[in-house]
Amino acid sequence: MPELPDVELFRRHLDTSCHGRTILSATVADPKLLSGIDAAQLARRLAGTRIGASRRHGKHLFVAVGDAGWLGLHFGMNGSLLHLAPGDADPSYDRVRIDFADGHGLAYLNPRRIGEVVLVDDPDAFAAAERLGPDALDPKFERADFERRLAGTRRELKALLMDQAAVAGIGNIYSDEILFQARLHPSRRSDRLDAAERRHLWEQMRAVLETAVAAGAGAERLTERLPSRCLIPQRKRDGRCPRCGAAIAAAKFGGRTGYFCPRCQPQGG
């Protein structure tokens, strides 16, 4: 679930609730989520540092932790981040917990334990090493670059949008929404769009993600906070197209189930 909008909302939640707090201790309940560092090392390096700036690249969140560098978090399929006020009970699936000197806390939750917690010196270097493409909402990411990426491969649009090496931040759910708003069939080939389609896809990619973030459409209030013109609330059996009322179709694209409107997103384009 955590795609770019979800992770961006985690980042803002972290900023407003934890920025400036000093870490008293870090507790790792599930060492398997750590990468490149063991639980004792992580705890030792985090202790005494202060939460600074935060950054996001695609679905990865980075938090500055003083001279320890940056704490990097990936949320896998259903991870999340939760601020704990003094006295709050420890939530379920709390895999890494940070306790601050002032009694507050921060919990990295991950029920399915698919995700990653790292400590890095340089988020940009980490993103490069992970082969992440440009963040989908990065102001420095330009349309011409996106269009080159479309033209440079013969892949299906849905697979390309979900490829973190092509564009970072989009997953199964938001790729469906972006293609629906752009009125493009998920299996259209990326190198066969005309100029107007390429531009439309770019504009809808930005608009959909920006709208979701602005609406606060995170994990919990996803469907209720999105505008009524959105496909996402209809991503289910017996879903109806919010534009034309046709039955929403489901099919496998690159091994993932995608939902689309067969009438608004014709195969031929």
Added chain:
DNA sequence: TTAAGTGTTGCTCT
């Protein structure tokens, strides 16, 4: 009760 399905990613094989 049981089994298939699921928002992610990385690996192998073709």
Added chain:
DNA sequence: AAGAGCAACACTTA
């Protein structure tokens, strides 16, 4: 180059 299949995991749904 790119897609299929699978594995990691725990929970929900049929």
